[in-house]
Amino acid sequence: MELALSLGDAPKPFTFLDRTPKVSNKDLGFCMGLGSGSGGSSDDKTVSREGDDGIDRREVIRDEGERRVSSDPPVQLELLPFSPVPRSHPPMQLRFPWLTDNLVSEPGSSDEPGRSGLNVNRFAAVATATEEADDGAALSSPNSTVSSFQMDFCVRNSGRTKRDLEIDAERACSRASDDDENGSTRKKLRLSKDQSAFLEESFKEHSTLNPKQKLALAKQLNLRPRQVEVWFQNRRARTKLKQTEVDCEYLKRCCETLTQENRRLQKELQELRALKTSQPFYMQLPATTLTMCPSCERVATTTTTTTNSSNAATNATATTAQNAAALSLSKARLYPFPQVQPHMHPQAQTHQAAS
DNA sequence: GGCATTTTTAGCATTACGTCA
Protein backbone atom coordinates (compact mmCIF):
# COMPACT_ATOMS: atom_id res chain seq x y z
CA MET A 1 0.00 0.00 0.00
CA GLU A 2 1.34 3.34 -0.88
CA LEU A 3 -0.24 6.67 -0.56
CA ALA A 4 0.82 9.42 -2.83
CA LEU A 5 0.02 12.77 -1.45
CA SER A 6 1.32 15.60 -3.46
CA LEU A 7 1.44 18.84 -1.64
CA GLY A 8 2.86 20.80 -4.47
CA ASP A 9 6.08 22.34 -3.42
CA ALA A 10 6.55 24.96 -6.00
CA PRO A 11 4.00 27.69 -6.17
CA LYS A 12 1.98 27.47 -9.27
CA PRO A 13 -1.28 28.86 -10.47
CA PHE A 14 -4.39 27.10 -9.45
CA THR A 15 -5.26 24.94 -12.33
CA PHE A 16 -8.63 23.68 -11.41
CA LEU A 17 -10.07 26.96 -12.40
CA ASP A 18 -8.10 26.93 -15.58
CA ARG A 19 -10.32 24.15 -16.61
CA THR A 20 -13.39 26.13 -16.06
CA PRO A 21 -13.84 27.21 -19.65
CA LYS A 22 -14.36 23.59 -20.51
CA VAL A 23 -17.04 23.17 -17.95
CA SER A 24 -18.28 26.62 -18.04
CA ASN A 25 -21.82 25.67 -18.81
CA LYS A 26 -21.82 22.80 -16.46
CA ASP A 27 -20.30 24.90 -13.75
CA LEU A 28 -17.89 24.54 -11.14
CA GLY A 29 -18.64 23.85 -7.93
CA PHE A 30 -19.32 25.22 -4.61
CA CYS A 31 -21.65 27.91 -3.63
CA MET A 32 -19.61 30.77 -2.46
CA GLY A 33 -21.04 33.38 -0.22
CA LEU A 34 -19.24 36.61 -0.31
CA GLY A 35 -20.45 38.84 2.38
CA SER A 36 -19.92 42.14 0.78
CA GLY A 37 -18.39 44.81 2.82
CA SER A 38 -19.44 48.37 2.65
CA GLY A 39 -17.62 50.78 0.51
CA GLY A 40 -14.09 51.27 1.56
CA SER A 41 -13.39 54.27 3.63
CA SER A 42 -10.28 56.26 3.57
CA ASP A 43 -9.53 54.97 7.02
CA ASP A 44 -9.57 51.47 5.69
CA LYS A 45 -6.94 52.27 3.21
CA THR A 46 -4.64 53.81 5.70
CA VAL A 47 -4.50 50.69 7.78
CA SER A 48 -4.33 48.09 5.07
CA ARG A 49 -0.67 47.46 5.44
CA GLU A 50 -0.78 43.81 6.10
CA GLY A 51 2.68 42.51 6.60
CA ASP A 52 4.35 45.64 7.81
CA ASP A 53 4.41 44.29 11.27
CA GLY A 54 2.28 42.23 13.52
CA ILE A 55 0.63 45.14 15.22
CA ASP A 56 -0.34 46.90 12.09
CA ARG A 57 -1.65 43.71 10.67
CA ARG A 58 -3.98 43.18 13.59
CA GLU A 59 -5.24 46.71 13.16
CA VAL A 60 -6.08 46.00 9.60
CA ILE A 61 -7.91 42.94 10.66
CA ARG A 62 -10.09 44.85 13.01
CA ASP A 63 -10.99 47.45 10.48
CA GLU A 64 -11.79 44.92 7.86
CA GLY A 65 -13.98 43.08 10.26
CA GLU A 66 -16.02 46.15 10.82
CA ARG A 67 -16.61 46.43 7.14
CA ARG A 68 -18.03 43.05 6.84
CA VAL A 69 -21.66 43.95 6.78
CA SER A 70 -23.39 45.68 4.02
CA SER A 71 -26.80 46.17 2.67
CA ASP A 72 -25.47 45.10 -0.67
CA PRO A 73 -26.61 41.70 -1.67
CA PRO A 74 -23.92 39.17 -1.04
CA VAL A 75 -22.40 37.66 -4.06
CA GLN A 76 -23.02 33.98 -4.38
CA LEU A 77 -20.62 31.89 -6.25
CA GLU A 78 -21.58 28.44 -7.28
CA LEU A 79 -18.84 25.94 -7.00
CA LEU A 80 -20.84 22.78 -6.85
CA PRO A 81 -19.76 20.50 -9.61
CA PHE A 82 -21.88 20.62 -12.67
CA SER A 83 -24.83 22.19 -11.09
CA PRO A 84 -27.34 23.46 -13.57
CA VAL A 85 -27.13 27.05 -14.57
CA PRO A 86 -30.37 28.85 -14.16
CA ARG A 87 -31.15 30.95 -17.14
CA SER A 88 -32.44 33.64 -14.92
CA HIS A 89 -28.99 34.23 -13.54
CA PRO A 90 -26.04 35.27 -15.53
CA PRO A 91 -23.39 32.60 -15.69
CA MET A 92 -20.62 33.17 -13.28
CA GLN A 93 -17.20 32.04 -12.81
CA LEU A 94 -15.16 32.50 -9.75
CA ARG A 95 -11.57 32.63 -10.72
CA PHE A 96 -8.48 33.03 -8.73
CA PRO A 97 -7.39 36.53 -9.47
CA TRP A 98 -3.84 35.63 -10.21
CA LEU A 99 -5.02 33.65 -13.19
CA THR A 100 -4.98 36.69 -15.32
CA ASP A 101 -5.06 34.75 -18.52
CA ASN A 102 -8.47 33.50 -17.59
CA LEU A 103 -9.82 36.83 -16.72
CA VAL A 104 -12.17 38.85 -18.74
CA SER A 105 -10.61 42.17 -19.05
CA GLU A 106 -13.62 44.18 -20.02
CA PRO A 107 -17.26 43.67 -19.31
CA GLY A 108 -18.79 42.33 -22.43
CA SER A 109 -15.51 41.32 -23.93
CA SER A 110 -15.81 37.85 -22.53
CA ASP A 111 -14.54 35.10 -24.74
CA GLU A 112 -17.39 32.95 -23.63
CA PRO A 113 -20.85 33.64 -24.89
CA GLY A 114 -23.33 34.36 -22.22
CA ARG A 115 -20.69 35.08 -19.67
CA SER A 116 -20.66 38.57 -18.44
CA GLY A 117 -17.30 39.48 -17.11
CA LEU A 118 -17.83 41.92 -14.35
CA ASN A 119 -15.34 44.47 -13.33
CA VAL A 120 -14.68 44.09 -9.69
CA ASN A 121 -15.29 47.75 -9.18
CA ARG A 122 -18.93 47.21 -9.92
CA PHE A 123 -19.33 45.63 -6.56
CA ALA A 124 -18.87 47.86 -3.64
CA ALA A 125 -17.52 45.12 -1.49
CA VAL A 126 -15.06 44.00 -4.04
CA ALA A 127 -14.08 47.53 -4.74
CA THR A 128 -13.13 47.85 -1.14
CA ALA A 129 -11.13 44.71 -1.38
CA THR A 130 -9.40 45.98 -4.46
CA GLU A 131 -8.28 49.08 -2.68
CA GLU A 132 -6.83 46.96 0.06
CA ALA A 133 -5.22 44.65 -2.39
CA ASP A 134 -3.67 47.58 -4.17
CA ASP A 135 -1.92 48.51 -1.02
CA GLY A 136 -1.01 44.96 -0.25
CA ALA A 137 0.13 44.23 -3.73
CA ALA A 138 2.20 47.31 -3.84
CA LEU A 139 3.97 46.05 -0.83
CA SER A 140 4.32 42.46 -1.77
CA SER A 141 5.04 42.71 -5.41
CA PRO A 142 5.48 45.77 -7.54
CA ASN A 143 4.42 43.94 -10.64
CA SER A 144 1.58 42.22 -8.97
CA THR A 145 -1.51 41.67 -10.99
CA VAL A 146 -3.63 41.74 -7.92
CA SER A 147 -4.43 45.36 -8.17
CA SER A 148 -5.55 45.17 -11.71
CA PHE A 149 -7.37 41.92 -11.80
CA GLN A 150 -11.02 41.90 -12.49
CA MET A 151 -13.05 39.24 -10.91
CA ASP A 152 -15.33 37.51 -13.26
CA PHE A 153 -18.25 36.46 -11.23
CA CYS A 154 -21.89 37.15 -11.19
CA VAL A 155 -24.68 36.49 -8.80
CA ARG A 156 -25.89 32.96 -9.04
CA ASN A 157 -28.57 30.98 -7.44
CA SER A 158 -27.65 28.23 -5.08
CA GLY A 159 -28.92 26.13 -2.26
CA ARG A 160 -28.34 28.96 0.12
CA THR A 161 -30.27 32.10 -0.31
CA LYS A 162 -28.82 35.53 -0.47
CA ARG A 163 -30.45 36.24 2.83
CA ASP A 164 -28.60 33.33 4.42
CA LEU A 165 -25.35 34.76 3.32
CA GLU A 166 -26.34 38.18 4.48
CA ILE A 167 -27.10 36.72 7.87
CA ASP A 168 -23.73 35.02 7.90
CA ALA A 169 -22.01 38.27 7.22
CA GLU A 170 -24.07 40.12 9.78
CA ARG A 171 -23.33 37.55 12.43
CA ALA A 172 -19.67 37.69 11.64
CA CYS A 173 -19.70 41.44 11.84
CA SER A 174 -21.68 41.49 15.03
CA ARG A 175 -19.27 39.08 16.66
CA ALA A 176 -16.34 41.04 15.41
CA SER A 177 -17.67 44.31 16.71
CA ASP A 178 -18.52 42.75 20.05
CA ASP A 179 -14.99 41.52 20.29
CA ASP A 180 -13.68 44.89 19.39
CA GLU A 181 -15.59 46.36 22.25
CA ASN A 182 -14.25 43.78 24.63
CA GLY A 183 -10.83 44.28 23.23
CA SER A 184 -9.05 41.37 24.81
CA THR A 185 -11.33 38.52 23.77
CA ARG A 186 -10.11 36.21 21.15
CA LYS A 187 -11.93 36.26 17.90
CA LYS A 188 -12.95 33.07 16.33
CA LEU A 189 -15.01 33.29 13.24
CA ARG A 190 -16.24 30.06 11.93
CA LEU A 191 -15.80 30.00 8.22
CA SER A 192 -18.85 29.24 6.22
CA LYS A 193 -19.13 25.97 4.38
CA ASP A 194 -18.68 27.80 1.15
CA GLN A 195 -15.58 29.55 2.26
CA SER A 196 -14.13 26.32 3.57
CA ALA A 197 -15.01 24.52 0.37
CA PHE A 198 -13.32 27.14 -1.70
CA LEU A 199 -10.26 27.14 0.48
CA GLU A 200 -10.24 23.38 0.30
CA GLU A 201 -10.33 23.52 -3.45
CA SER A 202 -7.51 26.01 -3.41
CA PHE A 203 -5.53 23.79 -1.13
CA LYS A 204 -5.81 20.96 -3.61
CA GLU A 205 -3.95 23.15 -6.05
CA HIS A 206 -1.51 24.71 -3.64
CA SER A 207 -0.74 23.64 -0.15
CA THR A 208 1.09 26.90 0.32
CA LEU A 209 0.30 30.39 -0.79
CA ASN A 210 2.48 33.19 -1.94
CA PRO A 211 1.53 36.66 -0.73
CA LYS A 212 -0.24 37.50 -3.95
CA GLN A 213 -2.35 34.40 -3.86
CA LYS A 214 -3.12 34.94 -0.22
CA LEU A 215 -4.32 38.44 -0.82
CA ALA A 216 -6.38 37.46 -3.80
CA LEU A 217 -7.97 34.57 -1.99
CA ALA A 218 -8.70 36.73 1.00
CA LYS A 219 -10.35 39.23 -1.22
CA GLN A 220 -12.48 36.72 -2.98
CA LEU A 221 -13.64 35.13 0.21
CA ASN A 222 -13.96 38.40 2.00
CA LEU A 223 -11.57 37.20 4.64
CA ARG A 224 -8.53 38.76 6.13
CA PRO A 225 -5.27 37.63 4.55
CA ARG A 226 -4.18 36.46 7.96
CA GLN A 227 -7.23 34.21 8.15
CA VAL A 228 -6.40 32.65 4.84
CA GLU A 229 -2.85 32.18 5.95
CA VAL A 230 -3.90 30.57 9.19
CA TRP A 231 -6.37 28.36 7.43
CA PHE A 232 -3.66 27.04 5.14
CA GLN A 233 -1.33 26.50 8.05
CA ASN A 234 -3.93 24.53 9.93
CA ARG A 235 -4.88 22.66 6.82
CA ARG A 236 -1.30 21.63 6.26
CA ALA A 237 -1.12 20.48 9.83
CA ARG A 238 -4.27 18.43 9.40
CA THR A 239 -2.92 16.86 6.25
CA LYS A 240 0.26 15.97 7.98
CA LEU A 241 -1.55 14.52 10.92
CA LYS A 242 -3.77 12.46 8.68
CA GLN A 243 -0.78 11.22 6.75
CA THR A 244 0.94 10.30 9.98
CA GLU A 245 -2.08 8.32 11.04
CA VAL A 246 -2.15 6.52 7.71
CA ASP A 247 1.55 5.79 7.93
CA CYS A 248 1.16 4.57 11.46
CA GLU A 249 -1.66 2.28 10.46
CA TYR A 250 0.39 0.94 7.59
CA LEU A 251 3.40 0.27 9.78
CA LYS A 252 1.19 -1.43 12.29
CA ARG A 253 -0.13 -3.76 9.65
CA CYS A 254 3.39 -4.40 8.41
CA CYS A 255 4.44 -5.25 11.91
CA GLU A 256 1.56 -7.67 12.34
CA THR A 257 2.33 -9.33 9.04
CA LEU A 258 5.98 -9.69 9.89
CA THR A 259 5.17 -11.09 13.31
CA GLN A 260 2.93 -13.70 11.75
CA GLU A 261 5.57 -14.50 9.17
CA ASN A 262 8.17 -14.81 11.87
CA ARG A 263 6.03 -17.24 13.84
CA ARG A 264 5.42 -19.29 10.76
CA LEU A 265 9.10 -19.41 9.90
CA GLN A 266 10.06 -20.40 13.41
CA LYS A 267 7.63 -23.24 13.21
CA GLU A 268 8.98 -24.29 9.87
CA LEU A 269 12.50 -24.19 11.20
CA GLN A 270 11.54 -26.49 13.99
CA GLU A 271 10.00 -28.89 11.50
CA LEU A 272 13.13 -28.84 9.39
CA ARG A 273 15.31 -29.54 12.37
CA ALA A 274 13.09 -32.44 13.27
CA LEU A 275 13.37 -33.66 9.70
CA LYS A 276 17.12 -33.37 9.85
CA THR A 277 17.43 -35.53 12.93
CA SER A 278 15.04 -38.16 11.68
CA GLN A 279 16.60 -38.38 8.20
CA PRO A 280 20.42 -38.36 8.24
CA PHE A 281 20.64 -38.31 4.42
CA TYR A 282 19.43 -34.79 4.65
CA MET A 283 23.10 -33.88 5.01
CA GLN A 284 24.01 -35.37 1.64
CA LEU A 285 22.38 -32.56 -0.23
CA PRO A 286 24.50 -30.21 -2.24
CA ALA A 287 25.03 -27.10 -0.19
CA THR A 288 24.31 -23.81 -1.79
CA THR A 289 26.32 -20.94 -0.48
CA LEU A 290 26.72 -17.34 -1.34
CA THR A 291 30.18 -16.10 -2.03
CA MET A 292 31.48 -12.70 -2.86
CA CYS A 293 33.42 -12.18 -6.04
CA PRO A 294 36.67 -10.60 -4.83
CA SER A 295 37.24 -8.51 -7.92
CA CYS A 296 33.86 -6.92 -8.42
CA GLU A 297 32.37 -7.63 -5.01
CA ARG A 298 29.19 -9.09 -6.35
CA VAL A 299 27.47 -12.01 -4.80
CA ALA A 300 27.68 -15.31 -6.58
CA THR A 301 26.02 -18.62 -5.97
CA THR A 302 28.17 -21.70 -5.85
CA THR A 303 27.18 -25.28 -5.39
CA THR A 304 29.40 -27.81 -3.68
CA THR A 305 28.88 -31.50 -3.42
CA THR A 306 29.85 -33.65 -0.54
CA THR A 307 32.02 -36.18 -2.25
CA ASN A 308 32.41 -38.71 0.48
CA SER A 309 28.75 -39.30 0.65
CA SER A 310 28.18 -40.25 -2.94
CA ASN A 311 27.57 -43.86 -2.17
CA ALA A 312 25.09 -43.18 0.50
CA ALA A 313 23.43 -40.68 -1.75
CA THR A 314 23.12 -43.24 -4.49
CA ASN A 315 21.56 -45.66 -2.10
CA ALA A 316 19.05 -43.18 -1.03
CA THR A 317 18.26 -41.37 -4.22
CA ALA A 318 14.56 -41.20 -3.62
CA THR A 319 14.94 -39.86 -0.13
CA THR A 320 17.51 -37.31 -1.18
CA ALA A 321 15.31 -36.10 -3.97
CA GLN A 322 12.48 -35.65 -1.57
CA ASN A 323 14.68 -33.84 0.86
CA ALA A 324 16.05 -31.62 -1.86
CA ALA A 325 12.60 -30.62 -2.91
CA ALA A 326 11.59 -29.92 0.65
CA LEU A 327 14.73 -27.98 1.33
CA SER A 328 14.52 -25.84 -1.76
CA LEU A 329 10.95 -25.02 -0.92
CA SER A 330 11.94 -24.16 2.60
CA LYS A 331 14.82 -22.04 1.44
CA ALA A 332 12.52 -20.18 -0.86
CA ARG A 333 10.22 -19.54 2.05
CA LEU A 334 12.98 -18.67 4.42
CA TYR A 335 14.46 -16.08 2.14
CA PRO A 336 11.61 -14.39 0.36
CA PHE A 337 13.91 -11.69 -0.90
CA PRO A 338 14.78 -11.07 -4.51
CA GLN A 339 16.90 -13.95 -5.54
CA VAL A 340 20.56 -13.37 -6.10
CA GLN A 341 21.27 -14.25 -9.65
CA PRO A 342 24.17 -16.61 -10.08
CA HIS A 343 27.04 -14.37 -10.82
CA MET A 344 30.01 -15.07 -12.95
CA HIS A 345 32.77 -12.59 -13.35
CA PRO A 346 33.01 -11.24 -16.89
CA GLN A 347 36.55 -12.50 -17.26
CA ALA A 348 35.53 -15.96 -16.16
CA GLN A 349 32.64 -15.85 -18.59
CA THR A 350 34.92 -15.10 -21.53
CA HIS A 351 37.30 -17.76 -20.39
CA GLN A 352 34.54 -20.30 -20.17
CA ALA A 353 33.20 -19.34 -23.56
CA ALA A 354 36.65 -19.72 -25.09
CA SER A 355 37.19 -23.14 -23.62
C1' DG B 1 31.53 38.69 -2.92
C1' DG B 2 31.23 38.10 2.10
C1' DC B 3 29.12 39.32 6.26
C1' DA B 4 25.84 41.04 9.78
C1' DT B 5 21.34 42.42 10.61
C1' DT B 6 16.50 42.57 9.71
C1' DT B 7 12.32 40.83 7.77
C1' DT B 8 9.43 37.25 6.18
C1' DT B 9 7.56 32.81 6.27
C1' DA B 10 6.44 28.01 7.42
C1' DG B 11 6.06 24.74 10.90
C1' DC B 12 4.78 23.47 15.28
C1' DA B 13 2.61 23.23 19.85
C1' DT B 14 -0.81 25.06 22.21
C1' DT B 15 -4.91 27.63 23.46
C1' DA B 16 -9.51 28.91 23.09
C1' DC B 17 -13.83 29.06 20.88
C1' DG B 18 -18.05 27.00 18.71
C1' DT B 19 -20.81 23.06 18.04
C1' DC B 20 -22.98 18.92 19.09
C1' DA B 21 -24.47 14.83 21.51
Place this chain on the structure above:
DNA sequence: ATTGACGTAATGCTAAAAATG
Protein backbone atom coordinates in the same frame (compact mmCIF):
# COMPACT_ATOMS: atom_id res chain seq x y z
C1' DA C 1 -29.18 23.90 31.42
C1' DT C 2 -24.86 21.66 31.84
C1' DT C 3 -20.95 19.16 30.42
C1' DG C 4 -17.44 16.86 27.91
C1' DA C 5 -15.64 15.68 23.39
C1' DC C 6 -14.32 17.21 19.21
C1' DG C 7 -13.05 20.16 15.32
C1' DT C 8 -10.80 24.06 14.16
C1' DA C 9 -9.61 29.12 14.18
C1' DA C 10 -6.22 31.73 16.35
C1' DT C 11 -1.89 32.67 18.90
C1' DG C 12 2.96 32.58 20.12
C1' DC C 13 7.28 30.83 19.38
C1' DT C 14 11.27 29.10 16.65
C1' DA C 15 14.20 28.26 12.80
C1' DA C 16 15.27 28.86 8.16
C1' DA C 17 15.21 31.58 4.09
C1' DA C 18 15.22 35.88 1.87
C1' DA C 19 16.09 40.66 1.74
C1' DT C 20 18.80 44.61 2.92
C1' DG C 21 22.70 47.54 4.11
